[in-house]
Amino acid sequence: MKKWLLRYAFHSVAILIVLIILIVLQSFRYENKSVIGTTISDFSLRNIDGKNLALKDYADAKGFIVIFTCNHCPFAKLYTKRLNELNTKYKALGVPLLAINSMDTLVYEDESYEKMQQRAKSQKFNFPYLYDNMQIVGKEFGADHTPHAYVIWKKNKQWTIEYSGAIDDNGAEPTKVTNAFVANAADELLGGKTVSMAETKSIGCAIFYRK
Amino acid sequence: MKKLILLAVSAVVLTCNLSAQTYNTLWIPDTMSGTTFNLNLVDTFAQFRTGNQTITAGVDNKFWGPTLFFNKGDTVHMNVHNGLNDSTTVHWHGMHLPAVMDGGPHQVIPPGTTWQPYWKVTNNAATYWYHPHLHEMTQEQLTKGIGGFIIVNDDEESALALPRTYGVDDIPLMLTSRRYDNSNAFVFTNTAYGDYMLTNGTPDAEVDLPKQYVRLRILNAEMERAYNIGFSDNRTFYIIGNDGGLLNAPVSVTRVILAVGERVEILVNLGNDNIGSTLDLKAYNNGQAFGFPGGEPGTSGEFGSLLNNIDFNLLHINVIAATNSPVIAVPSTLANNTYWTANNATVNRTVTVTGGNPGQPQNPFGFDNSHFEFNTINHTVNLNDIEKWTITNSNVFGHAFHIHDVQFKIVSRSTGSVGTHESGWKDVLYLPKNTSATFVAKFEDYSDSVHPFMYHCHFANHEDGGMMGQFVVTGGTTGVNEVDIASKDFTLYPNPANDRLYISFSDPSMQAYYVRITTVTGRTVYMLPRPQLQGGIDISNLTAGVYMLQLTDEKTKITTTRKFVKE
Ligand SMILES: [Cu+2]
Numbered sequence: 044m045k046k047w048l049l050r051y052a053f054h055s056v057a058i059l060i061v062l063i064i065l066i067v068l069q070s071f072r073y074e075n076k077s078v079i080g081t082t083i084s085d086f087s088l089r090n091i092d093g094k095n096l097a098l099k100d101y102a103d104a105k106g107f108i109v110i111f112t113c114n115h116c117p118f119a120k121l122y123t124k125r126l127n128e129l130n131t132k133y134k135a136l137g138v139p140l141l142a143i144n145s146m147d148t149l150v151y152e153d154e155s156y157e158k159m160q161q162r163a164k165s166q167k168f169n170f171p172y173l174y175d176n177m178q179i180v181g182k183e184f185g186a187d188h189t190p191h192a193y194v195i196w197k198k199n200k201q202w203t204i205e206y207s208g209a210i211d212d213n214g215a216e217p218t219k220v221t222n223a224f225v226a227n228a229a230d231e232l233l234g235g236k237t238v239s240m241a242e243t244k245s246i247g248c249a250i251f252y253r254k
Numbered sequence: 255m256k257k258l259i260l261l262a263v264s265a266v267v268l269t270c271n272l273s274a275q276t277y278n279t280l281w282i283p284d285t286m287s288g289t290t291f292n293l294n295l296v297d298t299f300a301q302f303r304t305g306n307q308t309i310t311a312g313v314d315n316k317f318w319g320p321t322l323f324f325n326k327g328d329t330v331h332m333n334v335h336n337g338l339n340d341s342t343t344v345h346w347h348g349m350h351l352p353a354v355m356d357g358g359p360h361q362v363i364p365p366g367t368t369w370q371p372y373w374k375v376t377n378n379a380a381t382y383w384y385h386p387h388l389h390e391m392t393q394e395q396l397t398k399g400i401g402g403f404i405i406v407n408d409d410e411e412s413a414l415a416l417p418r419t420y421g422v423d424d425i426p427l428m429l430t431s432r433r434y435d436n437s438n439a440f441v442f443t444n445t446a447y448g449d450y451m452l453t454n455g456t457p458d459a460e461v462d463l464p465k466q467y468v469r470l471r472i473l474n475a476e477m478e479r480a481y482n483i484g485f486s487d488n489r490t491f492y493i494i495g496n497d498g499g500l501l502n503a504p505v506s507v508t509r510v511i512l513a514v515g516e517r518v519e520i521l522v523n524l525g526n527d528n529i530g531s532t533l534d535l536k537a538y539n540n541g542q543a544f545g546f547p548g549g550e551p552g553t554s555g556e557f558g559s560l561l562n563n564i565d566f567n568l569l570h571i572n573v574i575a576a577t578n579s580p581v582i583a584v585p586s587t588l589a590n591n592t593y594w595t596a597n598n599a600t601v602n603r604t605v606t607v608t609g610g611n612p613g614q615p616q617n618p619f620g621f622d623n624s625h626f627e628f629n630t631i632n633h634t635v636n637l638n639d640i641e642k643w644t645i646t647n648s649n650v651f652g653h654a655f656h657i658h659d660v661q662f663k664i665v666s667r668s669t670g671s672v673g674t675h676e677s678g679w680k681d682v683l684y685l686p687k688n689t690s691a692t693f694v695a696k697f698e699d700y701s702d703s704v705h706p707f708m709y710h711c712h713f714a715n716h717e718d719g720g721m722m723g724q725f726v727v728t729g730g731t732t733g734v735n736e737v738d739i740a741s742k743d744f745t746l747y748p749n750p751a752n753d754r755l756y757i758s759f760s761d762p763s764m765q766a767y768y769v770r771i772t773t774v775t776g777r778t779v780y781m782l783p784r785p786q787l788q789g790g791i792d793i794s795n796l797t798a799g800v801y802m803l804q805l806t807d808e809k810t811k812i813t814t815t816r817k818f819v820k821e
Contacts, residue, residue, distance in 0.1 A: 116339070117298050118309060149775060151339075152366055209437070214299065215307050244437045246309050248297050248339040 078185055079241045083195055083202045086180045088173035091160045096171050105137040106196040111186035113146045114162045115153040116248035119189040121214045123166045130170040133229050140170045145181025147251055178252050191245035194228045205232055208243030277460035277570050282421040287323040289330050296337040302457055306438045310399045311338055317399030317455040324375045326408035331372040336363040342395055345387035348497055348681045350376050353705035354783040356658055359389040369781040378499030379411030381471040381517045393477055393714035397442040417469040417581045424469045428454050430476050431561055446478040446715055447559035453569050460570035463524055466580030471519050474512040477714040479548035484509040486534035492584050495519035498661030498679030500589035505674045513654040513684035515712035521584055527573040535569040545652050545687035593663040594694040599642035607647040618719035625720025632723035637701040637730040646690040656682045658707035662695035682712055701730040704811055750819035754790035765808035772802045796820045
């Protein structure tokens, strides 16, 4: 985190204009390397019903909406109803939703398996909520915040990431969403198209991975 | 390329649109008073812009937390619960207190932990603040909005005819700015300056103020930017207080520069303004020489910003009817401070700004050719000594020098005499480039050979980069010489315990320097610096289970662990 604090003085307007363009360009790029097209190996995680669940358990699935979320993050909590709606709509189309909690359960008491069960029950989750207590799946996806949404798709018998980022572009005011990133990605993939907005920035609470 | 040019043009258009001004009502932070303060730090979000919310953090769900009111002489007990997703610390900026209560980089509060410092308030009536101080994370956590004001009251200040109706004629003003990315998230890496003002967390703030003398308590809570503050009609206003107390007499000015961390209390007369008229409090930052923080000419990049090198609004003021008992004059005298002089000092120290030069990109700003090391004590001060510190900045840029534990008096500056506007008690001084400043301070009351206090540049990015040193104050009653190893034995009772846990020492003179309660898996739940153990430790909020109590002995600093069961 140490920064090199070199200072520049800008003398020419021309340099300034070039700089503005560069910065605008920068701000539309994402910090992380693209994960689109990355293959995801199958996993088996304990669901809140006590049973383990794997991707291969869904023989007919064309793809999955995978949401990394958690119990305590206020921004993640805003999406409960929308996750139920996404699962209702897309599960019927062969794209079920899986929620995964990859938070560090040693550090966060609120992220225990018991509290996941309580939360799923009180919020009437209609989708699996999986306990990634070893943080293996979160790491493989590269999930960095809760919520962090992925759409994965079956290609050549393998699961590849086709969308990564935010669920949509307005957390607190669902009626003001102008871009429903996950739903759009699923629609495009179901229509046989490539995802036009394949990567956005996930915002919320950081997921810290144990070393 | 066409798309890029379009984007650049639309950015310029957006900027121009800002001139069609609408305002939002200034947020006045909630208040907390008494002697016990529960501060719950949480991750949250706020609607600062059109579109998505911005992830923030703060006390009790607020970007910029409640204002804490302390009375001088009271002992205040803080229950700081870290409900954040990450570790933090909370520093009581400007407070004179034991190092172990100070909330510097060593008092790390892990997530889920409650930290319980307490101290007797001996500071003068003035405006202080609290903020995170976790090394290398200070900029991120400050950016997210963790912090708040502390207002200390005392008898001397209360006896004066000064405005003090909070939120009516006595207004706290926290000045800061933020940069957003295209998802409306705060940017806190590789950026020294924000592009948009947030006054008390309000974008484009306006406030109704009564037609009378009004007191503004202004804090620069920026990352790096300094503010050259004045009113839009260049009216005279009166500085009544600095960081650590009232001045002896008001000082009339039309501008005052406030660097990061500094506070100033001013009185402004709105008694001659018409009801319904407006006035702007502004930053006159246009045309400052290079080296003024925020004077760099760029509009973007790490050291550029849309607010750099321009004049911009801090607060839009609407004048409304006077209150029932308005203050209608500036008191001719305020406090009766007796300041230390250079002649009182028995120890002289020098601290020199180093690093950061162009052409040395791998050398961030530091002091005396070194950077912050967690286990390095840079200076050892004897308890009760009056010291003279000279801070020299023959470097490329201005800085804001802050020292913990003490309020100091600036006795000289290389630029000539000390400004009347900074003639009172200070804990931060603005150090322009190619200047030096000398202050005198007395290091009294609290000694601790283990836990250091900090001195550092208050620019968050400089501090995170290691522009910070440590000092301990030693001597007095808590020496480490008479070590009696046998005396560190203790037992916990009752065990199992339900409501309160008591500690019985084999040697009644033994004292606890630190108590930490953890779960068997190692998660810290309580951090209790120098706990007062007579009444036991309140464990009523713990869930049932087995816990470890680690007690560090005051004399030996040896830590011993005992198990207990909470029923
Ligand atoms: Cu600095």
